[in-house]
Amino acid sequence: MPVHYDDGNTVGLDVFRDHQNPDDGGYGHTRNNSSVDFAAGQPVSEKGWPLRSAVHSDDSSSSGYSQHHHRIDAQRLDDVPLDRDSRASSWMSSGQATPLDYLPPPRPLHHSPGSGSGSSTPTPMQNQSQLSLAALLPAGAPPVLSKEWVVPGSIARLHDRDDVDIWKGWKRHVFRLAPFLTILSTGCYLLYLGYRIFCLVSAQNFQHRKYPQAWVFVAVELAVAIPSLMHNLWTVWAMKKRKRPKLRLTGENVPTVDVFVTCCKEDDDVILDTVRGACDVDYPRNRFRVVVLDDGASKSLEASVQHLAATVYPNLYYAARPKYPGVPHHFKAGNLNYGLELVRNFPGGAAQFMAALDADMIPERDWLRAVLPHLLIDPRVGLACPPQLFYNTPPSDPLAQSLDFFVHVIEPIKDALGVAWCTGSGYVARREALDEIGNFPLGSLAEDVATSTLMLGRGWKTAYVHEPLQFGTVPEDYGGHVKQRTRWAIGTVDTSFKLKFCLWGDKVRQMTPAQRFSGFLYAMLSLYTILLTVSLFAVPVVLVMNKPLVAYRDNDQLRWLIRACFAATISNRICEFALFVPAGYHTGQRGSRYQLWMSPYIALCLIRSFMLPRWLGGQTQAFKPTGSLQSALHERDPKARKNMARRLWTILFNYLGVFHLGFVYLTLVGVVITTFRCFTVETTVKDVLLCLITHAFWPPVTFLFLCSSLWTPISYAIDPPSMPDREDLLVRDPKTGVAHPTRESKKIAFGGQAAWFELEYSASTAYMVLIFVASFLF
Template sequence: MKGQQEEYGEMVEIDVLPRPPQHYYQYDQPNSPHHNPYQHPDSDTSSSYRRRSPQELMSPSRPHRVPSDDYGSPGWPSPVASRPNSQLYLGEYGYDSRPSTPPQLRSPRPGAPFMHTNSSSFDSRPNFDSRPQTPMNQSHLSLAGLLPNGPAPMLDKDWVKPGTIARLHDRDDADIWKGWRRNFFKFTPFLTFFNMALYLLYLGLRIFCVISAQATYGTTYAAAWIFIAVEIAVAIPSMMHNFWTMWALKKRRRAKLRLTGYDVPTVDVFITCCGEDDDVILDTVRAACDIDYPRDRFRVLLLDDAKSKSLEEAVNNLSVSMYHNLYYLARTKIPGQPHHFKAGNLNYGLEQTHLLPGGAGQYMAALDADMIPEKDWLRAVLPHLMADPKMALACPPQLFYNTPPSDPLAQSLDFFVHVIEPIKDALGVAWCTGSGYVVRREALDEIGNFPLGSLAEDVATSTMMLGKGWKTAYIHEPLQFGTVPDDYASHLKQRTRWAIGTVDTAFKLNFCLWGDKVRQMTFAQRFSGFLYASLSLYTLLLTISLFAIPIILVMGKPLVAYANDDQLRWLIWACFAATMANRLCEFALFIPAGYHTGQRGSRYQLWMSPYIALCIVRAFILPKWLGGQAQAFKPTGSLDSKLNERDAVRRKNMLRRLWAILVNCMASFHLAFVYLTLVAVVITSYRCFFTQTGARNIITCLLTHAFWPPLTFLFIVSSLWTPISYAIDPPDVPEREQLLDRDSKTHVAHPTRKSKKIAFAGQAAWFEFEYTFATAYTILIFVVSFIF
């Protein structure tokens, strides 16, 4: 762990490789060293060599073709067209994509040279220029001319021409959600504004009534002030998200595109792994090799940071027998020298592509070890980069096929990928999602390749690209499916790593507010970078404020202060209006991801806050001699074996699970909060029943001490109970193989249709009952206020 601490603190400065001038060349001379002998038969084969303007290149009189203007040679060795008996392949959409296998491409020797970079800066710019010294290394040439003049109702075989970009629909998410949901979602910005206005009016009235009560009775209502502060603290994350959501008024216009034909760019597909199960990795490898893309136009490079002998042998066997465009690579890690985690692995892959036959590809794509791509993955993402010369990176959402029923730990990310990311994309702030993305090599060079020293290299990469004036795109299509962590401890480690990486990147980039590194960012991009880093830091205040409610209740002080009955009545009415507006706003906002998904996210913000706050304190506040450590959450103690929490047959008994989660994973904090709060509610209720006389006085006492609508303490308690309920009754998830459809001949596997959806189960029903009860209670109090 010491080595990780040392390299984590390396991030200091960011330098940028100089950006080469823009040149547009067309090479047609057969004897030229840059001549492409593998171009499509319909392409122009003029024997002249000359420089041409972008307008001439995009002239409709010439057949469409993809210029080789990015990285690497225009074509890789031994393409399909040069081999006899090559089989043409009609892809899913009926066009010729020819994914036939070229002659064997040998993997580099295990001892292939590796240029180690020992940099102390944030980006750790390599001491080599990863661009080939050729005028073909520019990617500024706009291919907007390849776009059809209008949207096509379907990708018809007679309509599509080789080498074009087909527009399937005006919206890339047309197949995900539509109909009345999309129409109702249009009102979200207005409902959000209305909700925030009512809530602020309610808080203003609360403050006015406390001041009035203090003036009337000559005393200080400290508990009422603390309760107001707690309500604000709990509401701030939602309000910040709501403020961001109001920007959804700006319509998102991202079309659904497909790259067709054979003349497509060359792509290096990286699959990064480090100790995952071989079966999981090999499923990703097979699916990546089996995508609907010409096999002589893409390579799959497995970057194994664990140097698994069994995995190397399996991949090499696949390379020899089936996929000759498959490589196994493992870098050499020198003891005592930082290896920079995933970013270092990716940069090693970028370097090694120049040593492979044909050089580096024009684009680079990346997949996590467990992310199985859909067959049209590259053909769906690449057009967005090709159509815009300033588009540096395009990424689809991370979706999962082993999410347990009801998703008790909110692992699915559905709210983020279906609501937040599309809004960010509309404002030009799409983040790199970490897997499934395709990136322009020139943009990577300008930021010095993947930034080193960060636990969130994906966020750092896209943020730095935006800071240099590049664009990023979010492709809202289901193009990859992976696996969520199948145990509680791994989930904590993953999420705290994301939080620390985001905050660390924000510190190094001045929260995207000023500095040369973010000079070309727009206001929306700066605000986004500031917002999401601030939300992670905000968990410190939220965690501290949580214990204020039980402490106030135990003291027996009222949570709500007022001077007279009229003020109490107005407070009830304002609370009712704010609660109803919030419920309606949530329903509209959560529509793209699903209503229950949004509710899970709200609870997750509360129960996960103590973990994130603890890791932030250790990483950024405490010195090392007081326990400071720049790392994600790590369970204390050790377990003899996995708990197998989600396996109905092999899971450990409940006492073992409770011990592991309460002690090793520190969920005892959650248990203490829940226990203390419930005891406080019982005590204060007892006082109201035995110190007050008359139904009206008892109800008023209960209302102002513990049961103020919409029962905030109940929502907080149920949220903080999540780890304990998970330990007592974990969800059942089938074996991974049961969630896959596997081809019996090729062994290529893709998730089943059912496994791609989150099943509704008892926990979701229970939380919905709780929400309905709290809403009904608020309505009841509103009605009773007219009677008493």
């Protein structure tokens, strides 16, 4: 479907006036009956939304608004328009009067009841459900704005840091050491690796023999360490201080926003909770619309949404796009583009900004007021997004489903370098920026990454707002999690291929070096899983062959090898603690294990998507289980879960867990055989210990970490975590039905599995210290 847009239809804050109209569908509350923007002279609709002029000319008005018409077709990712005749002027164009110059002085603000626990957000309106009683409610004390006004009467600066409520105190001081500890840890590891290779070459020259198993073991150690090394290289940029303040959009002279809730066959209850939360945000009712974009065309959902629209939320709409056999519909990107086109035909036309929520993401009440200021203070910011957080993550997070490391460590660093990625939900985008890249790019399974990348390539900025402004749900079953993560990996790599890994090309010509490096790095991390999976096969083979994994010329070299290994291991442990402290120490451990046990799934999907021809089974899709699954496992529901035999069979054979089981089994068999030979062949205690150390038990006992990581699917099938019903994780208003997660559900509980892995880490570290001390005594 062709997309029409107006280059100059970006209007200022003061265009959006309230108007009283008995037939406005709930959009109006009496404020101002003006029908013309006094800043730009642009007519507005009865509902306060800007009207498109019936006549357009090439002559720009004194307000700086260009009114050229352009027409484009919906674009695929590999066919995005690169040149435009003109660029729409922003309401904050330099050197000209802007709508901000006409804003009234700050109005008294009142706390809104029910705005969430601990919220310090200035909220000029009472709760939406009590709007009709606003005149009867007593006025509360105005909140204290701790910092100066950024824009008088419009945007309040609450703090110099947007993450002030997430992490503070001693943790921030520790994290400042992370870049230096990262450099130290990486240096120690490279020195250790170099000395390992030097000792190996020396042993070969001295003994006049080859040590192929030792070379393979060096390669395996390096392969396992590369993801961490690449992440460490990126996190060194944490030395660049991030300066993103905590802002709030105040008053009622605010931009209009079209909020899209995208869904496709999710449970109605889940979608409706998101819809109610979106409609109940602290934002003037006549300044935003909520449009449910249902790709599942659910009749029950349509009826529920229409009931809410007719009885409670008149700014709520339902839409289901038509789909035709044989015509690609491009999944979420196509659904969003349909919504962008749809609202152009709504009364008043499209809003200046669009926002998107996933079906399960419940926004906090100050969501829009927290995100929008970051687009308003800088006219070149095309997109701003908050982190994706979750309220149903099980204790210990055994599958590493939370995105804590990415949203609390990686994304803030990327934001400091101007490389913030769209997080997929909760973001707010400028329509002007979307128009310039041809709306959401089609042909990608990661439309969020592709959209933000194309914006950066056209010179727009992206912003990451590090505040807890939305909470959603992680997949509640093993298969759903695997499918989600493999889809992300395929989408990231596919986008990188089409954009030439962000290294060259017209689509990325305005990217900075940091932005190009980021696009290249994360694509390579996904592709690297193929090499990592292949290297894992070598571990049990080498152990079974009973050849030394560590070669050295004499005992002095062995002692210094142990000391170098100790320095690399301990420095890495300390670095992990400092680096992961914003997200929690155990988050890093979960992430390291996740890289290993998920690598076979990601590698298989990447090979099928980008390497195999179709006649050999190649196709671009997320992981799909083999065989026939007659019913879901319901593994986290203690009442409805299938028995252990059914869970094991499904994960082992339908979800390829048999590979993980085979790896662990063969590796442990190799360790047992090697250990048995050391005790039977060697005669003295010293020789036995040297045999054990140089074969299977070289510190920090890599095989133990590999086995515990690859065992994750099997342990999950045997003992899946139990979770309460979703309703028990929410606090629901009995009158309005609006629900928000409880304080406890927003945190990941510490469970027995986390304690077990911590014991494993501690034992491995203690063993490393013991061997280190022994290198001085014997």
